[in-house]
Amino acid sequence: MRGRSAPVLGLLLAWSATAAEIPVSERRSGFDAMSPDIQAMQQDEMANPGLLWLQDGADLWGKAPSPDRPACAGCHGEAGASMRGVAVRYPVYDAATAAPIDLEGRINACRARHQGAAPFPRESRELLGLTTYVAAQSRGLPIAPPDDPRLASARAVGKALFTQRMGQLGLSCAACHDDHAGRRLGAALIPQGHPTGYPLYRLEWQGVGSVQRRLRNCMTGMRAEPFANGAPEFVALERYLMDRASPLPLETPAVRP
Amino acid sequence: MARTLISVPKTAEAGEIVTIKTLISHPMETGFRPGADGRIMARDIITDFTCLYDGEEVFRAETFPATAANPYLTFTTRATRTGTLSFIWRGDNGFEQTETATLTVT
Numbered sequence: 551m552r553g554r555s556a557p558v559l560g561l562l563l564a565w566s567a568t569a570a571e572i573p574v575s576e577r578r579s580g581f582d583a584m585s586p587d588i589q590a591m592q593q594d595e596m597a598n599p600g601l602l603w604l605q606d607g608a609d610l611w612g613k614a615p616s617p618d619r620p621a622c623a624g625c626h627g628e629a630g631a632s633m634r635g636v637a638v639r640y641p642v643y644d645a646a647t648a649a650p651i652d653l654e655g656r657i658n659a660c661r662a663r664h665q666g667a668a669p670f671p672r673e674s675r676e677l678l679g680l681t682t683y684v685a686a687q688s689r690g691l692p693i694a695p696p697d698d699p700r701l702a703s704a705r706a707v708g709k710a711l712f713t714q715r716m717g718q719l720g721l722s723c724a725a726c727h728d729d730h731a732g733r734r735l736g737a738a739l740i741p742q743g744h745p746t747g748y749p750l751y752r753l754e755w756q757g758v759g760s761v762q763r764r765l766r767n768c769m770t771g772m773r774a775e776p777f778a779n780g781a782p783e784f785v786a787l788e789r790y791l792m793d794r795a796s797p798l799p800l801e802t803p804a805v806r807p
Numbered sequence: 808m809a810r811t812l813i814s815v816p817k818t819a820e821a822g823e824i825v826t827i828k829t830l831i832s833h834p835m836e837t838g839f840r841p842g843a844d845g846r847i848m849a850r851d852i853i854t855d856f857t858c859l860y861d862g863e864e865v866f867r868a869e870t871f872p873a874t875a876a877n878p879y880l881t882f883t884t885r886a887t888r889t890g891t892l893s894f895i896w897r898g899d900n901g902f903e904q905t906e907t908a909t910l911t912v913t
Contacts, residue, residue: 596814596828599877605810756835756876 571794572728572742579798580741580806588753592805600682600751600803603675603758607683610676615667622680625664629687637685638693638800641789643700650704650785653681654760672779678758682749685802692797693746701789708790711783717774723787744795745788747804758803761788808904809833813894815908819886825910827858827866828881829894833902837872853898856880860910861890886912 581589591597611629614621626632637653644651644659651659657680658669670677712723726735727743734740748761755763762784766776777783814828831853838850850872858866865884894906 596812596830597879597881599830599832599879601812602810602830602832602877605812753875 570728572731574797577744577795577798578742579744579746579801581747581801581804583739583741584807588805588807592747592801598751598803598805600749600758600805603679603682603749603751604686604803606675606679607681610680611683615661615665619665619667622660629683633684633687635688635691635694637688637802638691639696641701641704641785641792642696643698649782650701650789652780652785652788653685654762655780655785657681657684673760673763678749678760681760682758682803685749685800688800689802690799692799693792693795695789695793695796704786704789705793707783707786708788708793711787712790712794717769717772719773721772723768743791744798745791746795746798747801747806749802750804750806752806754807761791809896809902811894811904811906813906813908815892815910818911818913821887821912823886824883825886826881826883827892828879829856829858830877830879831896831904832877833896833898835870835872835874835876835878839872851899851902853878853896853902855897857893857895857897858882858884859893859895860884861888862893886910888912 581592584592595601608629611622614624623629640656641650641652642656643649644656646659646663654672654677657677661667661669670680715722715725723743726740730740731742732740745761745764748764749758751758752764762779765784765787769776810832812828812830814826816825819825833853834851835853836848836851838847838852840848842848852872852874853870856866856868856870856878857864866882868880870878889912890910892908892910894908896902896904
């Protein structure tokens with residue numbers, strides 16, 4: 551009896567053992583695996599529909615929320631100069647709330663603290679537009695995680711969430727994107743899962759969405775209950791994913807199938 | 808007003824074939840999808856696009872419920888004279904939008 555069960559146990563262990571993190575030299579953006587048509591769509595300044603959102607964001611950047619409060623441009627000036635290199639650092643540690651904060655959260659916090667305005671709802675056209683506009687200023691720059699010890703716990707939580715099996719199918723992020731990246735799930739290619747182009751235009755969504763929307767999609771697919779919009783779990787996961795994706799260049803606004 | 812992105816070359820030589828690209832922000836709701844409350848959402852699509860070159864029609868397209876959101880149309884025309892290109896999108900619920908661009912022929 552013992553002799554027969556040992557090989558089975560060995561097989562199970564081999565199946566559940568997770569591959570190591572993807573080495574820096576082997577990190578690839580999902581862009582590389584897309585069809586030439588969709589790659590061209592992303593790179594064509596006239597065909598990339600994400601630019602419609604970016605233009606909305608550019609307008610909001612210069613527009614004061616009320617007459618006695620400054621617009622984003624009132625403090626930050628020209629976004630091309632002041633916002634270049636910002637998105638590649640995010641999520642960062644926010645001293646005021648003593649917690650990590652992502653780019654969407656920062657924009658809403660800025661609205662509350664300096665503009666006296668109500669936060670934009672997550673996934674609203676306005677928040678996606680502003681986030682796209684800010685992130686696009688860093689297009690082409692390598693993702694550069696901040697060396698901040700206060701982010702250590704978020705990084706650990708993010709990594710734990712990435713490797714933790716969840717949902718009715720018992721999958722984890724790592725079970726696909728670390729162990730089986732480059733192989734196929736049904737007809738779909740499994741990418742390495744680097745958030746290099748968010749907010750991005752997804753053809754399936756027929757619109758622009760945030761990285762959290764993508765993560766919720768994945769969790770629903772795993773038949774797990776997604777975290778709430780803007781939940782600290784998502785911010786921690788974003789932090790870990792950006793560490794894992796560095797130093798790939800930022801592509802915002804990317805296009806994905 | 809829907810946001811649009813239009814690409815027309817600033818200048819062209821007489822007789823040159825120029826490529827024009829247009830992109831418009833529109834949901835292109837098919838009229839077949841149920842909303843969050845389970846009811847079918849009303850159709851809301853662009854049905855017709857026209858490009859006029861100094862008032863003369865040079866390109867026209869009809870779009871249908873199967874056309875993706877934010878329709879992108881690209882076409883060519885022969886540059887014959889300096890003039891105004893008008894782009895007109897029409898659709899459901901009285902949707903109508905006109906944008907213009909100038910093509911200078913050297």
